[in-house]
Amino acid sequence: MVNTADSSQDIAHSAPVTGPVLGNDGRPLKASLARSLRRQKLRALGLIAPLLIFVLLTFIAPIADMLFRSVENNIVGDVLPRTVVALKDWDETTGELPDNATFKAMALDLKEAVEDKSHTRLGSRLNYEQSGISSLFRQTGRKVKRLDVEETTDFVAAFEDMNKKWMDVENWQTIKAFSGRFTDGYFLAAADLTKGPEGIERVPENEQIYYTLLLRTLKMSLIITFSCILLGYPIAFLLATLPLRTSNLLLILVLLPFWTSLLVRTSAWKVLLQQQGVINDTLVWLGLVADNARLELINNQTGTIIAMTHILLPFMILPLFSVMKTIPPSYVRAAKSLGANDWTAFWRVYFPQSVPGIGAGSILCFILSIGYYITPEIVGGTKGVFISNRIAYHISSSLNWGLAAALGTLLLVVVLGLYWLYDKFVGIDNVKLG
Amino acid sequence: MNMKSIILSTAAGVVAASAAGAKDMTIVSWGGAYSASQDAAYHQPYMKANPDVNIINDESSAEAVAKLRAMAEAGNTTWDVVDVVASDAIRLCDEGLAMEIDADTMLADAPDGTKASEDFGDLLVSECFIPQIVYSTTFAYRTDVDAWGGKEPSNICDVFDLEAFPGKRSLEKRPINNMEWALLCDGVAKDEVYDVLGTEEGQQQALAKLDTIKDEVIWWSAGADTPQLLADGEVVMGSTYNGRLFSLIEEQKQPVKMMWDAQVFDLDGWIIPANLSEERKQAALDYIMFATDTQRLADQAKYISYGPARASSAPLVGKHAELGIDMAPHMPTDPENAKNTFLYNYEFWADYRDDIDAKFQAWLAQ
Incomplete structure (x- = not known):
């Protein structure tokens, strides 16, 4: 320490002020600093290298390879x-x-x-x-x-x-x-286009499918995300305000379906929702619905929305819960003591602070539901299936991997685009997972 | 001998035993009752005769085509014998993923000396395909529907008749079979169906006919769906594989009857993946030689109601192993059931599957 001070004094005396500041060993201080920083960075890189290589090999490379098939010929x-x-x-x-x-x-x-x-x-x-x-x-x-x-x-x-x-x-x-x-044939096909004699044109109406499916996927994913907010918000609120012992018990009830196999849960919805199923039977027994006019709750969009909302609900509740836990109850009390009624205190003070949780939950639910295909396949009938069902068909059945890759790329681009929009309007900094 | 050397020598012994002992052979099939019938009729007897072979069952036939392609691209095919439907076998053969089979040298002759190629006859629909069973996709209906006033559907066109036979129907979520039935019931002669279906107008005609019942159809994608829907009363009639309906009717005793009219014959059988090592290829061929001989094919019919693919096996079909009922009347190939049948046209669907499927799915999504 003393040495350094001495030498820097020496430097100050011997070297002109405009020249580089030299270290003890006579090298410029800036360079030594950069070197030691570089060493630190390399060490950090060395530490994350196994994970980086793992992710590259098992995640990025296969995806890139698959996406490349959409243009390869x-x-x-x-x-x-x-x-x-x-x-x-x-x-x-x-x-x-x-x-x-x-x-x-x-x-x-x-x-x-x-x-x-x-x-x-x-x-x-x-x-x-x-x-x-x-x-x-x-x-x-x-x-x-x-x-x-x-x-x-x-x-x-x-x-x-x-x-x-x-x-x-x-x-x-x-x-x-x-x-x-x-x-570009696969991408054209994925966008319901074809190369005709006069250049690129739309395929005949009776063959257009991917555009419809993409729109439907986006629309239904939004509906599912919104239903998750609607159902998840009160539950998360309850969990965050109840005493710890009770809320832990309720949290287990939220997590229990989360730990159950996806197929089991989806099949259970089949039993519940079908026309001769539990819900319809109960409604008929209560006299709310006539026996010959049973509700169609499955094999259509309703079925997909109900089952997917149920399956994705924990992904909404958990981030909401962890954000709400961090909101001090004293804020709401302060608002009330300053004259706000219950609703104003909630809406003006509590709700804005829980928005980051809604943001995180919505992104999770939306992106997960956009890529779902097992549940829509089982309960969606014909009007409730997503574009991912067609991707699965082309991968496993028709072996048209090029088209599947093109559809996957389009889906990826759409999701990234939405993510960008979200960041622009809501701000990705406003997302909190806990 | 101290403790350490005992452990070491035991370990060495175990390693030597497992190396010299069982050779693993992975056989891929459909799972459920079907795999069980193959296990009883083929795998167990084969392992008894060849104690050094250990058969591992894999139930991935539904994704076999995609998985075989992925394995071939990765250069590591882990399957030895794969059970697929004939159309998938053609696809695999086209893709170079299945090896070509010479029926006369690689398959067993019939007991009377008839060559295998003759015994299987027309059922050898691809160079790579070794037929095993004939199954059919056909309709069944509930027998307790009040709205039908005592009538029972007996004709394929009753499926399209919502006035006489109201109620939901279940059809497979793909164009194959449905398009043919629609055309048959829209006045197209049986031997012209595929000519008509090859044209744009014909495809529209079939879809227009299906349109008349579209609102009353539940579309299935797994073979177990229709039996479940029939048992629950969700549908009053529906199509599926005849073996599934057999178990619904005879084993579960549900109030359901077979229709059989215009049943579509299809084939299921084995392929051997291409590019296996010589040793594994020989082992797979040895298994195939055993499992597709006349007696073995007839044996399988004891456990499931699918017809053996060899002509010479038919007279040997006996009784169900557990129920003790005569199996012959439950075979799709039984003369009583096969009065009006339809044979899946493999060549046609290999050509038109992608095109018609796109139109069919677009029609479904509307």
């Missing part, structure tokens, strides 16, 4: 390299078939593709864009093995012989349209 170029080159010179707008050389290129490509069965994979890929291509490639694959490429001269006729559908210009147009390494 290597398969056409990989399976049909010669055909793709040959098709470059073909004018697809004339409505005429490609020339004999292109057909020959296709024959050579297919003969190679049949070896490792990639032609059927290509077929299912292109079948997403045009029905019938799947079987065209499968059937041609079986016959092309017997085609003698050396002997044949008229490849157009040879293909016509193998399958008449090769004479359909539409199939060639589809192959050409999707021959690039990257495609």
